[in-house]
Amino acid sequence: MRFRDRSEAGRLLAAELERYRDLEPVVVAMPRGGVPVGYEIARALDAPLDVIVVRKLGAPGHPELAVGAIVDGSEPEVVLNPDVVRALGVSAAYLRQEEARQLAVIHERQRLLRSGRPPVPLERRTAILVDDGIATGATARAAILGLRRRHPARVVLAVPVAPPDSCAALAPLVDDLVCLYQPEPFYAVGAWYVDFRQVSDEEVIELLERAHRERRTPPGR
Numbered sequence: 001m002r003f004r005d006r007s008e009a010g011r012l013l014a015a016e017l018e019r020y021r022d023l024e025p026v027v028v029a030m031p032r033g034g035v036p037v038g039y040e041i042a043r044a045l046d047a048p049l050d051v052i053v054v055r056k057l058g059a060p061g062h063p064e065l066a067v068g069a070i071v072d073g074s075e076p077e078v079v080l081n082p083d084v085v086r087a088l089g090v091s092a093a094y095l096r097q098e099e100a101r102q103l104a105v106i107h108e109r110q111r112l113l114r115s116g117r118p119p120v121p122l123e124r125r126t127a128i129l130v131d132d133g134i135a136t137g138a139t140a141r142a143a144i145l146g147l148r149r150r151h152p153a154r155v156v157l158a159v160p161v162a163p164p165d166s167c168a169a170l171a172p173l174v175d176d177l178v179c180l181y182q183p184e185p186f187y188a189v190g191a192w193y194v195d196f197r198q199v200s201d202e203e204v205i206e207l208l209e210r211a212h213r214e215r216r217t218p219p220g221r
Contacts, residue, residue, distance in 0.1 A: 003160055006033060006199075007036055007039075009040075010041050011040045013158050017128060018044075020156065024125040025125065025127075026121075027128045028052050030051070030130065030131040031053065031199075033189075037130050038130040039210070043211065048215065049208060049211035052146060052147065053106045054142050055103075067085050067098075070103060071142045079145065080095075127147045127150070133192065135166065141169075159180075160192070161182070163184065
């Protein structure tokens, strides 16, 4: 099974999420790749579309190696990889510095992508967290914990494709996990798309603005 592109994946996911239409859903996409998927779900469910920005915490001298991840919220949520932290001897002082640096990036990314709009309230609503796929699940885990702090009635994780072990690890953290395809072996997210081109900031901004304009039901219905 391969998806033609992220839009097709979103439409297929939307059909599986139809049962949440009347449970006040808010689609929260992980940029950049999750936004085209989330847009199709939000449009199908007539739900608001928002973003949640998660940043990798890079290892000292090896920024491409993640020692954890951080997501903004009322209190920033940090998820560490203790094995990597121990193996590299990463200090608490370094982690504080890296967390502050990535939080500054998160704030700037949110300001840019939302075009000044405030976050969509999640309290007592159904938060549907969307990405274009999951590999290790580290960023999804941080996003789930960040969403929980905003007190939604439930958190649903919805992705087109992910490895079975990542789904099994994340399922206990959410109220429902919807994954269309769990291949084994997994390889990489992009292997399961025909068109997996990079999504630009401009496309993310345009989709968020389009979703805001197209809402048939006013916010706070």
